[in-house]
Amino acid sequence: MSSKSLEYLVAGGWLRLGLLLLAAISLSIGFWALLAPYHFYDIFPLSGRHWVSILGPYNEHLVRDYGATNLALGVLLVATAVLLERHLTQVALVSWLVFAVPHFLFHLTQTHHFLLFDNLTQLGSLGFVVLLPIVLLFFVVTQKG
Known part of the structure; x- marks a missing residue:
C-alpha cells in the first residue's frame, strides 16, 4: 500500500467518523424535536435542564421546523x-456551519438566562459542533487528489 493510499484511509476514516458524529447529533435532535416538540421544548437536553423553555413561550411550529432542519442536515x-x-463533503460541512455558527452566536448572547453549569455545557457543546466541521473542512481542503 502506498503512503498516499494510507494517508487517504487515515484521513478518510477520521473524516467519515466526524461526519457521522455530526449526523448522529443532528438526527437525534431532529427526530426528538419533530416527533415530540413539546417534550423537546420542555426538557431539552435532559430532565431538569431547561435550555429551550427558558428562552420563551412554546411554539410548536418553530420547534418542529428546528427538528426538520436538523433531520435534513x-x-x-x-x-x-x-x-x-x-x-x-465541502458543501455539507459549509451547510452545517451556516446553521451552527449563528446558533452558537445566539447562545453566546443569552448566557444571562442560564446557570454556570448550563452555560459551560451548552456553549461547550455548541462550540464543539462549530469547531469539528472546521477541522474536517481543513482535512478536505488540504487533502491532495
Whole structure:
C-alpha cells in the first residue's frame, strides 16, 4: 500500500467518523424535536435542564421546523459520510456551519438566562459542533487528489 493510499484511509476514516458524529447529533435532535416538540421544548437536553423553555413561550411550529432542519442536515451528513466525495463533503460541512455558527452566536448572547453549569455545557457543546466541521473542512481542503 502506498503512503498516499494510507494517508487517504487515515484521513478518510477520521473524516467519515466526524461526519457521522455530526449526523448522529443532528438526527437525534431532529427526530426528538419533530416527533415530540413539546417534550423537546420542555426538557431539552435532559430532565431538569431547561435550555429551550427558558428562552420563551412554546411554539410548536418553530420547534418542529428546528427538528426538520436538523433531520435534513443529518441526512446530508450521512450521505456525505457514505459517499465521501470531496465537493459534496465541502458543501455539507459549509451547510452545517451556516446553521451552527449563528446558533452558537445566539447562545453566546443569552448566557444571562442560564446557570454556570448550563452555560459551560451548552456553549461547550455548541462550540464543539462549530469547531469539528472546521477541522474536517481543513482535512478536505488540504487533502491532495
